[in-house]
Amino acid sequence: MATTSASSTPAAVKPLSVIEASKRLAAYTAVDQHIKPEHSVIGIGSGSTVPYVVERIVQQGPAANRGRIFIPTGFQSKELIVSSGLNLGDVDQHATIDVTIDGADEVDTNLNCIKGGGACHLREKVLAEAALTFVVVADYRKNSEFLGTNYDPGVPVEVVPFAYAKVLRDLKALGSPNAALRMAVKKAGPVVSDNGNFVIDAPFAREYILNPSEIKLLTGVVEVGLFCNLAKAAYFGNADGSVTIKRSGGSLEEVVSA
Numbered sequence: 001m002a003t004t005s006a007s008s009t010p011a012a013v014k015p016l017s018v019i020e021a022s023k024r025l026a027a028y029t030a031v032d033q034h035i036k037p038e039h040s041v042i043g044i045g046s047g048s049t050v051p052y053v054v055e056r057i058v059q060q061g062p063a064a065n066r067g068r069i070f071i072p073t074g075f076q077s078k079e080l081i082v083s084s085g086l087n088l089g090d091v092d093q094h095a096t097i098d099v100t101i102d103g104a105d106e107v108d109t110n111l112n113c114i115k116g117g118g119a120c121h122l123r124e125k126v127l128a129e130a131a132l133t134f135v136v137v138a139d140y141r142k143n144s145e146f147l148g149t150n151y152d153p154g155v156p157v158e159v160v161p162f163a164y165a166k167v168l169r170d171l172k173a174l175g176s177p178n179a180a181l182r183m184a185v186k187k188a189g190p191v192v193s194d195n196g197n198f199v200i201d202a203p204f205a206r207e208y209i210l211n212p213s214e215i216k217l218l219t220g221v222v223e224v225g226l227f228c229n230l231a232k233a234a235y236f237g238n239a240d241g242s243v244t245i246k247r248s249g250g251s252l253e254e255v256v257s258a
């Protein structure tokens with residue numbers, strides 16, 4: 001196990017912005033507290049915070065990682081695992097995962113999360129549910145009392161392409177009049193997920209947002225980016241170099257790194 005502290009920056013590494021440093025701090029602290037020598041099957045989530053998770057796992061050294069299998073939540077994390085020299089596996093071979101660490105778009109007081117800002121929430125939810133321990137890492141902007149406070153595109157809803165117009169109509173009827181098909185930025189047309197599906201972003205009022213089952217029941221919906229009652233802990237890197245840790249059950253801890 002490497003001895004680098006969560007706040008240490010090797011001299012050759014260029015300084016990070018406050019946001020990036022916060023993501024790294026959250027990721028390093030979560031890995032230090034949750035990825036232990038006895039863990040052999042590890043889920044790796046998606047997004048811009050997760051590379052720091054993998055970076056910290058690699059720092060545990062080849063001996064610690066030799067016997068481990070890493071399960072990705074999509075194309076990005078698969079590439080990350082392979083390019084980091086870690087062993088790649090898949091959830092169809094490992095239905096039980098020791099620990100999954102993933103990012104989030106927003107996390108509330110009770111550790112409910114909005115996920116899917118990167119359209120990966122189907123595989124992410126499978127890995128979150130497969131995990132004995134599911135842990136979320138993020139910078140301080142994602143730490144909210146209520147979902148929908150800071151992340152306003154809405155609830156990501158993955159849909160089979162041919163059903164998107166019908167599901168859009170259903171979501172509007174369900175209380176999301178501004179639900180919209182997510183459009184790609186450097187491609188003409190909609191975002192296409194790793195599973196070949198479309199994504200609708202559906203903003204809901206606070207009183208409806210914690211009810212993923214109603215959305216999931218709409219025919220044509222594959223998965224909903226609301227992760228309720230799944231996370232055991234959420235780590236938020238703060239701008240001042242501290243980490244806020246929210247745990248299921250309601251405990252709150254502030255860790256100041258050395």
Ligand SMILES: O=C[C@H](O)[C@H](O)[C@H](O)COP(=O)(O)O
Pocket residue numbers: 045046047048049050102103104105114115116117118119120121124138
């Ligand atoms: O689909 C994407 C995922 O749910 C990400 O984990 C989420 O969007 C957070 O990503 P980031 O760490 O880049 O904020």
